[in-house]
Amino acid sequence: MDYLIEGLNALTPGQAVMWLIGGLLIFLAIKKDMEPALLLPMGFGAILCNLPLSPVIGESGIIKSLFEVGIEASEAMPLLLFIGIGAMIDFGPLLSNPKLFILGGAAQFGIFITIILAAMIGFPIEDAASIGIIGAADGPTAIMVSQVLKSNYTAAIIVVAYSYMALVPIVQPAVVKLCTTKKERLIKMQYTSNQVTKLTRILFPIIVTVIAGLIAPESLSLVGMLMFGNLIRECGVLQSLSETAQTTFSNIITLLLGITISFQMQAEAFLRLETLVIMALGLFAFVFDTIGGVFCAKFMNLFTKNKINPIIGAAGISAFPMAARVAEKMGIQEDPSNHLLMHAVGVNVSGQIASAIVGGLIIGLVL
Amino acid sequence: MMNMLLAFENLSPMNGEVLKASLNILWQGLLAIFIVIGLIIIAVSVTTDLIAKGSNYKAKHGDISIKKIFKKK
Numbered sequence: 001m002d003y004l005i006e007g008l009n010a011l012t013p014g015q016a017v018m019w020l021i022g023g024l025l026i027f028l029a030i031k032k033d034m035e036p037a038l039l040l041p042m043g044f045g046a047i048l049c050n051l052p053l054s055p056v057i058g059e060s061g062i063i064k065s066l067f068e069v070g071i072e073a074s075e076a077m078p079l080l081l082f083i084g085i086g087a088m089i090d091f092g093p094l095l096s097n098p099k100l101f102i103l104g105g106a107a108q109f110g111i112f113i114t115i116i117l118a119a120m121i122g123f124p125i126e127d128a129a130s131i132g133i134i135g136a137a138d139g140p141t142a143i144m145v146s147q148v149l150k151s152n153y154t155a156a157i158i159v160v161a162y163s164y165m166a167l168v169p170i171v172q173p174a175v176v177k178l179c180t181t182k183k184e185r186l187i188k189m190q191y192t193s194n195q196v197t198k199l200t201r202i203l204f205p206i207i208v209t210v211i212a213g214l215i216a217p218e219s220l221s222l223v224g225m226l227m228f229g230n231l232i233r234e235c236g237v238l239q240s241l242s243e244t245a246q247t248t249f250s251n252i253i254t255l256l257l258g259i260t261i262s263f264q265m266q267a268e269a270f271l272r273l274e275t276l277v278i279m280a281l282g283l284f285a286f287v288f289d290t291i292g293g294v295f296c297a298k299f300m301n302l303f304t305k306n307k308i309n310p311i312i313g314a315a316g317i318s319a320f321p322m323a324a325r326v327a328e329k330m331g332i333q334e335d336p337s338n339h340l341l342m343h344a345v346g347v348n349v350s351g352q353i354a355s356a357i358v359g360g361l362i363i364g365l366v367l
Numbered sequence: 368m369m370n371m372l373l374a375f376e377n378l379s380p381m382n383g384e385v386l387k388a389s390l391n392i393l394w395q396g397l398l399a400i401f402i403v404i405g406l407i408i409i410a411v412s413v414t415t416d417l418i419a420k421g422s423n424y425k426a427k428h429g430d431i432s433i434k435k436i437f438k439k440k
Contacts, residue, residue: 095411095415098407098408098411098412099408101404101407101408102401102404102408104404105400105401105404108400109397111396112392112393112396112397113393115389115392115393116386116389116390116393118389119382119385119386119388119389120380120381120386120389121378121380122378122379122380122381122382122385123378123385124385125385125388125389125392128385128389129389129392152377196415197415197418197422199418200411200414200415200418203414204411204414207407207410207411207414208407211403211406211407211410212403215399215402215403215406216399216400216403272377274377274378350404353407354400354404357399357400357403358396358400361395361396361399361400362392362396365391365392365395365396366388366392
């Protein structure tokens, strides 16, 4: 009868703790609606992978195989997800006012400053860079960078990245209020919807791909997939493919990605004191991204006639489209007639491109 | 603080080489991202201008040819 309690005998306290963490992720996904598409599969996967003698992570186990093929071998899953994301993004608001792109770049500041802090704390440079990329506020980029750099903390980084993305509406307003005056938050920005021609929309993804490829070739996998998805959307002759990329395709990849990532959530790799430090550093990255975007807007106001409301600078962290919605909500709270949404969306989508480029740059600079 | 960090088995705080590498990533990364962004802004602005110029010309003359657009009147 020993075979009946074989699993129970093999259970370790660490695995039991991982069940609790899995349960917490499922709770956050269902009850708090925090990134449910990712946190729910990851939560269930955390339980699945931490059952004693679990065959799914054994030699030729399904989750192990998915991980090896879909993530470890070529980072295919996060990259393919970028096609779907690209197909979802309308770059129109950014193309109407291209200078907003600067804010998207500035809002990556938190990534770099967090890398320095993580290095000071004592993480090896590969891990420090992977932790910093939490500030990209972009799950696929975090997965890709931490995998390519072979970080020892991939699972913790991904869980923290997705968790904080869901906390953007809580973290950002507090930081923006601390960094701005009431007068600055009341700045009204006129949105003149400059007609963006179809040709511009078609050329944009090609231009971005070529420039990113020439200056930061390591970013091409991420930027290329993102822009490929966008070209499918904008070309006007592939509606069916565009819809599929935005819905079915993205859903399938997201579903597989969540459960596959849980392969990294095995107790011995995940339950470390360093995970707590990574959580603190992730928050630090988000805060400094927001500060970077806000202060860049304030700096630009020193030289421009049409003032920028610094709130939209905060939307430069990728987290699409949540960060833009947060900026709109903050603007309305200050003045119900002050609608910042379209400007914030422009900054937000530029942050999406900038974070992908920075992800590639960091890979190139570390390796 | 330092003692607390040293309690983490895999960490080696204030490692000069790692710090230097992280500072390199900071300045090289920021420089590269703003160069890329600057180039994209310039390219998009030029493209938009050229397309607008082309459309105006087409509206006026009904025919579009690169040579004619840039030809002095």
